Amino acid sequence: MGEAIPVSGRQRAVLIIGLAVLLAYPLVMPLLGKPFLVGLGTRMVIYALAAVSLDLLVGFGGLVSFGHAAFLGLGGYVVGVLAFQLGADAPLFGLIDGTNQAWIAWPAAVLVTALAALVIGALSLRTDGVHFIMITLAFAQMLYFLTVSLKVYGGDDGLSLRRRNLLPGLDPRDEATFYYVCLACLVVFVALARRILAARFGTVLRGIKENQRRVSALGIEPYGYKLAAFVLAGAGAGLAGALLANQTRFVSPELLHWTKSGELLVMVILGGIGTLYGPILGAVALILLETVLGAWTEHWMVILGPILVVVVLFTRRGLYGLLTEKRSGIAARGADDGGGHD
Amino acid sequence: MLLIVEQLLNGLQFGVMLFLLAAGLTLVFGIMGLINLAHGSLYMIGAFAAAAVGRLTGSFILALLGGVTAAALAGLAIEWLVLRRLYQRDHLDQVLATYGLILFFNEATTMLFGRQPLFADVPAALGGSIEFIPGIPYPVYRLAILLVGGLVAALLYGLIARTRIGMLVRAGTTDREMLRALGVDVRLLYTAVFTLGALLAGLAGAMAGPIFSVQVGMGEPVLIQTFVVIIIGGVGSIRGAMAGALLVGLVDTMTRAFLPGLLRSMMPLSEADALGGGVSSIAVYVLMAGILLWRPRGLLPAHG
Numbered sequence: 001m002g003e004a005i006p007v008s009g010r011q012r013a014v015l016i017i018g019l020a021v022l023l024a025y026p027l028v029m030p031l032l033g034k035p036f037l038v039g040l041g042t043r044m045v046i047y048a049l050a051a052v053s054l055d056l057l058v059g060f061g062g063l064v065s066f067g068h069a070a071f072l073g074l075g076g077y078v079v080g081v082l083a084f085q086l087g088a089d090a091p092l093f094g095l096i097d098g099t100n101q102a103w104i105a106w107p108a109a110v111l112v113t114a115l116a117a118l119v120i121g122a123l124s125l126r127t128d129g130v131h132f133i134m135i136t137l138a139f140a141q142m143l144y145f146l147t148v149s150l151k152v153y154g155g156d157d158g159l160s161l162r163r164r165n166l167l168p169g170l171d172p173r174d175e176a177t178f179y180y181v182c183l184a185c186l187v188v189f190v191a192l193a194r195r196i197l198a199a200r201f202g203t204v205l206r207g208i209k210e211n212q213r214r215v216s217a218l219g220i221e222p223y224g225y226k227l228a229a230f231v232l233a234g235a236g237a238g239l240a241g242a243l244l245a246n247q248t249r250f251v252s253p254e255l256l257h258w259t260k261s262g263e264l265l266v267m268v269i270l271g272g273i274g275t276l277y278g279p280i281l282g283a284v285a286l287i288l289l290e291t292v293l294g295a296w297t298e299h300w301m302v303i304l305g306p307i308l309v310v311v312v313l314f315t316r317r318g319l320y321g322l323l324t325e326k327r328s329g330i331a332a333r334g335a336d337d338g339g340g341h342d
Numbered sequence: 343m344l345l346i347v348e349q350l351l352n353g354l355q356f357g358v359m360l361f362l363l364a365a366g367l368t369l370v371f372g373i374m375g376l377i378n379l380a381h382g383s384l385y386m387i388g389a390f391a392a393a394a395v396g397r398l399t400g401s402f403i404l405a406l407l408g409g410v411t412a413a414a415l416a417g418l419a420i421e422w423l424v425l426r427r428l429y430q431r432d433h434l435d436q437v438l439a440t441y442g443l444i445l446f447f448n449e450a451t452t453m454l455f456g457r458q459p460l461f462a463d464v465p466a467a468l469g470g471s472i473e474f475i476p477g478i479p480y481p482v483y484r485l486a487i488l489l490v491g492g493l494v495a496a497l498l499y500g501l502i503a504r505t506r507i508g509m510l511v512r513a514g515t516t517d518r519e520m521l522r523a524l525g526v527d528v529r530l531l532y533t534a535v536f537t538l539g540a541l542l543a544g545l546a547g548a549m550a551g552p553i554f555s556v557q558v559g560m561g562e563p564v565l566i567q568t569f570v571v572i573i574i575g576g577v578g579s580i581r582g583a584m585a586g587a588l589l590v591g592l593v594d595t596m597t598r599a600f601l602p603g604l605l606r607s608m609m610p611l612s613e614a615d616a617l618g619g620g621v622s623s624i625a626v627y628v629l630m631a632g633i634l635l636w637r638p639r640g641l642l643p644a645h646g
Contacts, residue, residue: 064434123631127638130377130433134573135634138627141566149620151613258566262441269438302449308442312435313427 011324015277022183026176038175039247040291044284045182046243049189051267051279053236056193058265059274060202061229062209063125066133067140068264070120071113071234073256075241077147078109080159080251087162102165102172102246109242110235116143117234121227137258144256158252165246172246182243186280189236193276196232205229237264270311271318278320285319344478349599350592355484357591358491362546363564364571364583365498366539372578373514374429374532379440380420381568382561383447384540388413388547389556390451393462396551402465406548413544414537416447421536429532444562452558462551487549494542495584502580511535515578567594570630576640585641590626597622 007015022045026038054068082105085091085098092098099105120139127135153159164172172178196202207215208222215222245251254260263286271282289307293300315322367381392409396402420443428436464483471479502508510531513521522528547561554560571590575582602618609617633641 058434064437066437123635127634130371130577131573131634131638133377133433133437134569135631137566138570138630142624142627142631145620145623148623149617151616155616259562262437265434266438266441269434273434299449299453301445302453305442305444305446305449308445309424309439312431312439312442313424 008324014320014323018277018280019187026179035175038179040287042175042179042182042247043244044287045179045186046240046247047264047267047287048280048283049182049186049243050237050240051264051271051283052186052190052193052276053233053240054264055268055273055276055279056197056236057229057233058268059276059279060197060209061205061226063226063230064133064265065124065136065230065233066258066261066265067120067136067138068233068237069258069260070140070143070256071117071237072241072244072260072264073147073251073253074113074116074143075109075238076245076251076255077153077159077241078112078238079105079165079242079245080161081153082108083161083165084153084159100163100165102167105165106239106242109238113238113241114231114235117231117238118227121230121234125223125226125230137261140256140258140261144253144258147253147256154252156253158250158254161245161249161251164249178247182247185239185243189239190276190280193232193236197276201225201228266308269318270308272320273318275317275320278318281319281323345599347475347478348480349595351480351488352484352599353592353595354588355488355491355591356595357588358488358495359546359550360564360568360571360591361495361584361587362491362542363568364575364587365495365580366536366542367568368572368575368578368580368583369511369515369535370539371572373511373518373535374425375518376425376429377433377436377440378425379437379565380443380447381539381543382565383444384413384417384543384561385547385550385564386447386451386558386561387416388544389462389551389560390455390460390547391544392548393460393551393556394455396462397460402467405462405551406545409548409551410541410544413547414541417540417543418533418537421533421540425536426529426532447561448558455558457558459555459557460551462556464552483552487553490545490549494545498542499580507531507534567626570626572640574630574633574640576643579640579642582640582642590629593629594622594626597625601625 022041025041029035029037029041050068050072054065057063057065057068081092082096082099085096086100088098120136124132124135124139147153148156164178166172167181170177170181172181197205204215204220204222204225207218207220208225212222241251241255244255267282267286268279269282270285271280272278289304290300293303297303311318317325363381363385367378370376370378370381388409390409391412392405395408396405399405424439424443428439464481468483468486471481472485473479474485500508502511510521510526513526514528514531514535518528521531550560567590571586572583573586574589575584575586598619601622602615605614605618605621608614
């Protein structure tokens, strides 16, 4: 079994330092007198999970989904609706009782999003290229408007959770504890993705990205592999959504909005597409940038926009590439330009 | 019956507006292979510039000219500065860079005009209604939009089908490498096509001002619907854009007009309105998904 992504010594160093920083973060912040920043870190870790799941699809399968936020929102709504049902008179569809137990609600969120991804993926994957981008966007819009129109669950205004889901033996209200729970989810998902990408599945997936026709010619039917990747990515985003709903104790259609899908793509690109770890960096960087610029000026997007344009125009492999490759981003880009896409 | 005819006209009018946006977007995609999310921003720029000029001068003609000019200039600028570097890149880079442009344009517009929506007045000469179909009074302004849109569509079709520039454009959608090899100045053609698309988007925005409120972020919902239009019609095809635009305009308007009423007979009022609103917003996406699954290249694809 080969390595999914060849890891150089330099990359290994970056990964170890990165993990150490993530582990130390909630311990260090109170020491610096800024305990309120722990929540910010939780947000970064959760979005990192969503971004990594999207990278599986975009970076490894070459499938540019512009509707990934739908799964984020769906996962959040599963948690929200289950909590809401706790106070309701009748079970949902006459079958489903509410719960605020994490060990029921979170797997339920993952399961529901995986099923949704199965259906949406099965239909969307019949198209490719720009049509795939647009049909995933279309399905996300459908779910977005569905949540807007569900008056019972708050419609446009969203749905508040009274408190976070209960975790056996842990206090979810403690910010540091919740941070580590989210970090554990991220680490487990990344480890799982690594493992899968190193296996036959990952090889086929990257083969499909390189040249789908050749993969078919080898007697491998690409459709099933692409669908499996789509479901896995959807489930990852669903888990992230469940965590996000818990962190903010709030879900709203905003989570499924297409700009959120755009944001997730930005994280993947910014961090480094097809690097698996890069999107973690991308999520951290984007949220940091938003927070810092947002504290500085109300009109931070007027700065963020051009930054994104510059990043796209002048870097390849994003921040992760800048950190782990010896050549500068611009030089690397110039060297890569020979095989431009058409 | 009267209501149905009126809503049909509204649907056609919305379709014509969508066509103005879709024409530019589909040509840019067909020829340069560029997904331009910032196309909605050009529409917004047209609307804001028209509203501002209209307020300053009180002249509708000047407002229209101002909107169209502003959008064309903005289009020229972003093509020159950013987009021409993206033609050879993959779709993901294009989506991202133009997403960055949206953030910039939205926020810059907020800084210039504030968050309050602007209201543009319907010009006095086009106010009121006429009964051009006996028994159905219809606002003159909306009728004017329908006519202008139809006229532009005809001109554009003439341009594409009958002129030398149109021939180059058609050649570009079929095989741009061959076009380049034949010695055509492709860069100039790209800039011209992009600016024309921006101009049409600006025209749509300037005309939309008096009907919808002019506000930051107005470009994005309509952008997504425009994408639905060009995907339904077949990317790169002007005829497809026309067919898609009319189809989307009609389906969207009709479901919005009649679905809540239909649901109201089945469930409580407030829930029916909310659900009806949601489901009518979904209708065009269902339409698109259905058409894509049935004909993955759209209804009237550009290449055979």
